[in-house]
Amino acid sequence: xxxxxxxxxxxxxxxxxxxxxxxxxxxxxxxxxxxxxxxxxxxxxxxxxxxxxxxxxxxxxxxxxxxxxxxxxxxxxxxxxxxxxxxxxxxxxxxxxxxxxxxxxxxxxxxxxxxxxxxxxxxxxxxxxxxxxxxxxxxxxxxxxxxxxxxxxxxxxxxxxxxxxxx
Numbered sequence: 830x831x832x833x834x835x836x837x838x839x840x841x842x843x844x845x846x847x848x849x850x851x852x853x854x855x856x857x858x859x860x861x862x863x864x865x866x867x868x869x870x871x872x873x874x875x876x877x878x879x880x881x882x883x884x885x886x887x888x889x890x891x892x893x894x895x896x897x898x899x900x901x902x903x904x905x906x907x908x909x910x911x912x913x914x915x916x917x918x919x920x921x922x923x924x925x926x927x928x929x930x931x932x933x934x935x936x937x938x939x940x941x942x943x944x945x946x947x948x949x950x951x952x953x954x955x956x957x958x959x960x961x962x963x964x965x966x967x968x969x970x971x972x973x974x975x976x977x978x979x980x981x982x983x984x985x986x987x988x989x990x991x992x993x994x995x996x
Contacts, residue, residue, distance in 0.1 A: 871993050873992045875991075898914070899915075918933070964982055967979045976994075978990065
C-alpha cells in the first residue's frame with residue numbers, strides 16, 4: 830500500500846508539473862506580490878512511455894506563476910487527489926495523506942519524477958509564448974480552441990500531455 834501511495838504521489842506530481850507544459854490562455858489575471866499571476870482550469874491526460882506505459886488523467890485548477898502558486902488535481906468524483914504549492918524557498922506536494930517537501934518546485938519535481946522540468950518555460954507556454962526547451966516540444970497551434978499538447982522527447986521516458994481547458 831505504501832508503494833502504491835508513493836507511486837501515486839510521484840505520478841500526481843509528474844502530471845501536475847507536466848500539466849504546466851500545456852499552453853493556454855489564462856482564465857483570469859491579477860496582481861500577486863507585485864507580479865502577474867494567472868489561473869487555468871480544465872482536464873489533463875498524460876501518457877508516459879516507460880516500461881509500465883503509465884497513464885493519468887484528472888481535472889485541475891492552476892493558480893500562480895513560476896515563483897509561487899498552487900496546483901490542485903481532482904479525481905473523477907470531484908474529490909481532491911493532490912495539491913502542489915510552491916513559494917520562494919519551499920515546495921510541498923500533498924497526496925493521499927502524504928506530504929513531500931523540497932527547497933524549490935524544480936527540486937521537488939526532480940525528486941518525484943527523476944527528471945528536471947523547465948518551470949519558467951512551462952509558464953511561458955501557458956501564456957502562449959513558445960519558449961524553446963531542449964527535449965520538449967510544445968504545440969501552441971490549438972491554443973484558441975482551448976486544446977494543447979506538449980511532448981517530452983528527451984530524456985526518456987517519452988511523455989505525451991493533452992490538456993482541454995474549461996471555457
